[in-house]
Amino acid sequence: MELKLKLEQLHQRVSGLKDQINTEEATKNAFVMPFIQILGYDIFNPTEVVPEYVCDIGTKKGEKVDYVIRKNEEPILIIECKHWKENVDAHNSQLHRYYHVSKARFGVLTNGIIYNFYTDLEKTNIMDEKPFLTVNIEDLKDSSIKILESFTKNEYNLETILDSAEAFKYIKAIRKEFENEIENPSDEMVKLLVNRFFDKPLTANRMVSFKEYTKKALTISINESISYRLKSALSINEKIETKVDEKVNLIDENNGLPKVITTVEELEAFQIVKAILREKITAERIAHRDTQSYFGVLLDDNNRKPICRFHFNSTNKYLEIFHKGKDAGEKTLLNNLDEIYNHRSELHQTVEKYSS
Template identity: 75%
Template sequence: METDLKMKLEQLHQRVDALKEQIGTEEATKNAFVMPFIQILGYDIFNPTEVIPEFICDIGTKKGEKVDYVIKRDGEPILIIECKHWRGNADAHNSQLHRYYHVSKARFGVLTNGHIYNFYADLEKPNIMDEKPFFTLDLSNLKDSNIKILEKFTKNGYHLEGILDSAEALKYIKAIRKEFEKELIEPSDELVKMLVSKFFEKPLTATRMIAFKEYTKKALATSINESINSRLKNALHINDAISQKPAVSVEPIDENIGSEEGPKVITTNEELEGSQIVKAILREHIPSSRIAFRDTQSYFGILLDDNNRKPLARLHFNSSNKYLEVFNQGKDKGEKKLLNDIDDIFNYKTELVDALKNYE
């Protein structure tokens, strides 16, 4: 079921990409993108007892207010869907959905622009839609974990209690992850004090706090890097020992650690994971010790023999779209490849090996 659902969603994504520039109205967005999505979930868009378009909701003194779609099961509404033009922000227009949700018996609401679907519930207060979605599906970034969640909203897989349990877990996991990612970038005083108190008995002066914040940041980055290395080794069945040279060098602590300027280059978890995928591909052809990494403000560079004149690839992960730049046509002819997911790097194994051949 999951494989079939993912395949259909991938086809819908291709359709959205191919047609979106020709879609000029919200109504056209609904017809071209949202109705096929409802069909993919298994609901009959031509059955007015199952999928009701332009469903009338009387909201207080406002009579005749309409919601774009209501999906019913056994005669009861289970999902209301509000649509926006495909260029619209699916996060910015939830006021109407809030009002519709209040007068509906449905437990779930969806706000969509045809390629991003935000799913809402009433986990905070009964019959009042939460401010933030508990689940977001982006057709351009389909993950297996998201497919499993979406399967619970299909006609054959729908289970109210199961979704509510998942919704609560997803909501708080998302919130915890957001806070954790903040700590990775800039550890808070609370986190530093908690960790340091386990082994450091002296008072934490302001100067020591600055130093320990930097130590904590580097310790977290190193730990995550090693975890990624281990995961990739297991996933790719790499049995030989990992090179003793670290994938990303950790620079010595700067004596001027309290300076206000701070580091300008921040290596992200995605860059670490992407670079290790490239390394795993190339180490089938050369010793891993010859593959070096250098992070810059503009890109994350992957070099042969730690030589700037021997670029193999670059990761451009600092914008909303992620790209792998490969140098299979020569060191001065980088070609960018759009990545929907970090695992897409595996699709360019041939190009990465060809880049290596430039220096043979």
């Protein structure tokens, strides 16, 4: 996906530069303008990308939104920017005012890292309180990128976006509620499930117990489903015996939970390594496997071709790279995930070694 690749490259740029970006104006120039360019719009054409667009509000004259994107001489998107350290959710009232007086159907509030897309699904010409789409450059989701493609210059279609915006908005809301139920099951959820097989009264004490049972049951079910899919994918290109020691669905007999649980931090580290390796090889050749002792990144999904491993299961976090050979992993202490970018050359050397 070309758009995803460009966004991953922007992520690398943001990670490498953000500590040097000290103003809102610098955020716009370094992060937001490249994002607009990735969508296919000509940032150097003032009739297509209009900076400091006047949005007079009642008696307040001279109010300006940072950018307006025009297509066929009509505004289609207004963009309000903040410094990358600011919380964009705290400024949606400002975008709300601009949206009300503009003719654009979509508004974006961004700090150069998080892009919140708004429209008027609830009331015509009044911006919704919550965004229907959020694109996080540091945590790219395929589902979000698919919607974002509809905003590119070549693919923009108002009806298509509006048709999908409502579905995407409510799917996201339902997913959030479901995730909340997994983390902290409500009385309603527990009663819904338990009353189907438990015919005794749910006393307060039993409710406490069944909440814990429900949380554990949902967690196990989801993790086993993910583990099954991973194991099925991993079994395609290698013999099963090479993976016996790396099964991801082992259950701890003491607490009934999977022994191997892939963390968000491990997946974020994998995305960073993947973005680095995409400079040398295609995404299809970059695979990962999680084990009890480490999270491994492999070339061609082959455990005889390790690229690196993440040792994140202790207080100190280490990156192990195999640029000196598959039996000569070299560990480096990581203070934060961004330091992985400091090892770009070693990661490139590793994949080049397997190809030589």
